Amino acid sequence: MTAEPQSAQPGMVITAVDARHAEVTLTGHLSTRVLCDLEEWFDDLRLQRADHWVVDMRGVTRIELACAYALLRAVTAHSGTASICGGRRPVLRTLRRVGLDKAAVIVE
Template identity: 40%
Template sequence: MTAARAGAPDGAPALVVESAGDGRAVLVFAGELDAHRVGALEEALDDPRLRDATVWELLMRDLTRLDLPCAFALLRAATVRAPPAALHVRGAHRAVRRALREAGADAVATFEG
């Protein structure tokens, strides 16, 4: 499996594009995404497999921290394209959901679990 990755502090990827096809992409997040990792996150979100996906499944159960710059980068990557990707956020902790909502994710995302 080829994966786009945004590095986590312990060397494990904070974001892995696990699969993409048929208009859907599954992005798995883990660890922490803070302002120091926004560049790596933007690079991972530039994965060519995401360009054709109109639905992004964001599996965030293992993401413990998401800073606003990273939340904005995620939303920007999903919405500055034509057509914008619909985001389905699954398993995000309260603080992660809060950062996404503060960045404006309610306009383009559904939240579950």
């Protein structure tokens, strides 16, 4: 088994924010090890103030169910709308499995 490259470290970067729009980039293997961090990242006031989130998941190598549910909770608690884009097929499958496609637009 090979180790994941350094770039696969889990993380979140808020790349653009204004009152109407926030762009969020998630990266790495989103496992239960980073679940609390993920929940804290989405509590960021800059995100809470934005009407629409664009969550870029191109850099996510894998997402475990607990983290997918955390993302679902964040999106449903948010008073605005959200779009999920750029996810790999297995990542998008996991997001659909938890019902995120009912709460956000998933763009392949």
